[in-house]
Amino acid sequence: MNIEQRIQAAMERHFNEVMTESTPPTLKAAMRHALFPGGARIRPQLYMAVAMVSGEDAPLITDAGAVALELMHSASLVHDDMPCFDDAQLRRGKTTVHVEFSEPIALLTGDALIVMAYQVLINQSTKKAISRKHANRLLEMMHVLSQGVGAPSGIVAGQAWECESKVDLWKYQRAKTGSLFTAATCMGAIAAGAKPDPWRELGESLGDAYQIADDIRDVIGHVELIGKPVGQDAEHGRPSAAQVLGLEGANKEFQRLIENAARSVPDCAGRHILREMIYKESERLVPQPEYERYLQMVKVNPQRVEKAI
Amino acid sequence: MNIEQRIQAAMERHFNEVMTESTPPTLKAAMRHALFPGGARIRPQLYMAVAMVSGEDAPLITDAGAVALELMHSASLVHDDMPCFDDAQLRRGKTTVHVEFSEPIALLTGDALIVMAYQVLINQSTKKAISRKHANRLLEMMHVLSQGVGAPSGIVAGQAWECESKVDLWKYQRAKTGSLFTAATCMGAIAAGAKPDPWRELGESLGDAYQIADDIRDVIGHVELIGKPVGQDAEHGRPSAAQVLGLEGANKEFQRLIENAARSVPDCAGRHILREMIYKESERLVPQPEYERYLQMVKVNPQRVEKAI
Numbered sequence A, B: 001m002n003i004e005q006r007i008q009a010a011m012e013r014h015f016n017e018v019m020t021e022s023t024p025p026t027l028k029a030a031m032r033h034a035l036f037p038g039g040a041r042i043r044p045q046l047y048m049a050v051a052m053v054s055g056e057d058a059p060l061i062t063d064a065g066a067v068a069l070e071l072m073h074s075a076s077l078v079h080d081d082m083p084c085f086d087d088a089q090l091r092r093g094k095t096t097v098h099v100e101f102s103e104p105i106a107l108l109t110g111d112a113l114i115v116m117a118y119q120v121l122i123n124q125s126t127k128k129a130i131s132r133k134h135a136n137r138l139l140e141m142m143h144v145l146s147q148g149v150g151a152p153s154g155i156v157a158g159q160a161w162e163c164e165s166k167v168d169l170w171k172y173q174r175a176k177t178g179s180l181f182t183a184a185t186c187m188g189a190i191a192a193g194a195k196p197d198p199w200r201e202l203g204e205s206l207g208d209a210y211q212i213a214d215d216i217r218d219v220i221g222h223v224e225l226i227g228k229p230v231g232q233d234a235e236h237g238r239p240s241a242a243q244v245l246g247l248e249g250a251n252k253e254f255q256r257l258i259e260n261a262a263r264s265v266p267d268c269a270g271r272h273i274l275r276e277m278i279y280k281e282s283e284r285l286v287p288q289p290e291y292e293r294y295l296q297m298v299k300v301n302p303q304r305v306e307k308a309i
Helices: A003-018 A025-035 A042-053 A059-080 A103-126 A132-149 A155-161 A169-191 A197-220 A232-236 A241-264 A271-285 A288-300 A302-308 B003-018 B025-035 B042-053 B059-080 B103-126 B132-149 B155-161 B169-191 B197-220 B232-236 B241-264 B271-285 B288-300 B302-308
Strands: none
Touching (some): A003 A059, A003 A103, A025 A059, A025 A103, A042 A059, A042 A197, A059 A155, A059 A169, A059 B103, A103 A132, A103 B059, A103 B103, A103 B132, A103 B155, A132 B103, A132 B132, A155 A169, A155 B103, A169 A241, A197 A232, A197 A271, A232 A241, A241 A288, B003 B025, B025 B059, B025 B103, B059 B132, B132 B155, B132 B169, B155 B169, B169 B197, B169 B241, B197 B232, B197 B241, B197 B271, B241 B271
């Protein structure tokens, strides 16, 4: 079973465990719609890779952390897509939750997914008497996860910065995307009983890279490629690295962040494999042939890039 | 310091501890708006009363549980008041969060309050090395809290039942209101190191009583008395005990539930005090003079009750 399959199996298992027969049927269907089939599941994959190279010794705790991360991410997508934010119709190539079901159900789905993220971790402690070591790991994982999501500097703060008139672009992006990547790498270490701090820089660099990649794809992408409408940053007046740095500047910064991420991987048995994963992921995030093709097109029709950025 | 003052002090302390300087200012202001000044703080009061009569021995853990309960309750109010649900303008006698700030901020405020509820409990475990006993209490409290809030049968499920075409009124009300009352009594016992199960019936009965009281007040109340618009159940076509049982039937059921709650208090040193608190609270919930006055008024003008129910 590779990492992707392991995450998928854990997602199904935990969903069925928490969402009992008595769950209101529409809410349950909406939660399932938000979670399956998933997107790239990049956060739990990163988390699990870190846990594995850190010598994971409690697979059920590792699994629960992966699911918790994906639940938090999915909750934020469901709420971000709602009419009062992005009013998005498409997500992961299918209709968004509020379009498929209703606005009230989308609101509740996000709330329920946040609570469920904690539940899957807490459930690891209640099944049987667990060791003090494992109870502390679970508490520390929840602590880091909350920091990645909550109001002071997590993804909720990232969204809230969009509502402020004065925004520091890096602070905004660090909160909006970077925070959950940092939570992923740190939680991976904790799940394996390792210290989280040496893994912080990897999460931060990859989070920043991922956000910039999103900005770049928002300019160069096609809806078929990324599964959601393009040109959204410009349309919603959101701060974007592609606006501030220009498209070529943003692509350079993206490459620098990927190099930094690869360099930051602490000395460990799987260092080589993890670095290879990072380079492979960077090609998926901003396919360089796609980027070059866009630059060529702009040379022919310069108006288009001005409209999109 | 009485229970009310202790809760207020704990709320302020935890808010300032979690909401650091770097929190986006509008989000922070909106969270404060949702929390201060509070309503009756009935759930944390009930919780704390149970913890005290159960012989609480870890005051910081007790405080954190009270705050967590109030945060979850406040989160549900902020989201319930939003345009896609009740579209309420008033709450606790002042403007609702989406009216005072904006819809996106109200959505994020609810999310952040849910996460913060877990944070205040988790923070008790990270300040210093805590004993295994206390780590387990915190995990168990979070487990019970999640059950009171989450999708299968917590307050989120309660709201979701409103979106179903077929609803079991008691299942709906048990989830919508009862679940967080049950969490309150059970968490109170756990915080004090006692077994939660003997306290379940108290939470269930009081939760049911509180919901019926809400339905009764929705019919007989004045906006000045309850701090939010009346006649909302009828207007939103929500299931209501006052509709099903009639007003007098609902009042009888309310009295029965209060008696049941008082009887269910387990044998403990403070049993007498706790029972007195319950009777006093019941008078606040459905003031019998107010109820009698309404019945008199209906005799004079029978149309009004038909319109309101």
